[in-house]
Amino acid sequence: MSQTKTLSVSAEMNQGFAVTSIIDGHQMVIDQPVTAKGTGLGPTPLQYFLFAVAGCIGTIARIAAFQKKIDLRSMQIQVEGDYNPAGLMGKASEDRNGFQQIRILASIDADLSETEKKAFLDEVCERCPLHDNTKLETEVLHSLA
Template sequence: MSEADHIQRFAISAESESETKTVVEARDFEFVIDEPTALGGTNDGPNPVEYLIGAWAGCLNVVVHTVGEERGIDLENVEIEIQGDLDPRKFLGAADDVRAGYQELGVTIHVESAADQETLDALSEAVEERCPVGDNIGNPTPTDVTIEAN
């Protein structure tokens, strides 16, 4: 079986409802992305960078449970906190010498477990290595953005 036989494609479609509000469809689900009122939005949903780290938290949750189960580690009450700092000046066109995205992200996964810290450290390392969303955040991923007239 070739490597290509293992590839799964994921896709979404999104439609702009306003300058700040987007409705996204993913499989049979729909969700709203919007900016807070302080950034000109209507605050009808999390903003794009909040969804990004929210997606990472969701992925980390799946992976920590999967790897924990594989290793026989009982995990209860998993809670994930992610925080990051972002300088909006590039997005706003006010500076070219800063990144448009997060400058740094930090994750803390809180668990109740009888496992010792060495076991939890090894679990953390494996989870970070195996999380698809974390992989995309932590490593360059080729992108191709095209704008076409209808």
């Protein structure tokens, strides 16, 4: 039987572009750069999204390393994505509005061969919920409160 768990985040935007939230006592801010009429108080939503993917992969890697008794000394995770900003600016585009491709490059410091590191990364990415959400279609619903 499925044991679905629901997570919820509430955010607020007042004047300007800054969107704020308090999540488990942590003050979070998403903003736009000053050059884009924001106040530069935080990363953009797209940067936060890529950071969240990197954070999820790192977290799952740590869990998997504990489970497999791997001494994971460190892990560097670079996540980059390509998108066409035309759609979010309200301009016509043949591209979808989201990322067309997301690339994850990981460096793993552990006593594993290159083949074992690759298999470990593959398993971690398969277990990562955000990797799953970017790889597979997820129904997204929206409505007015």
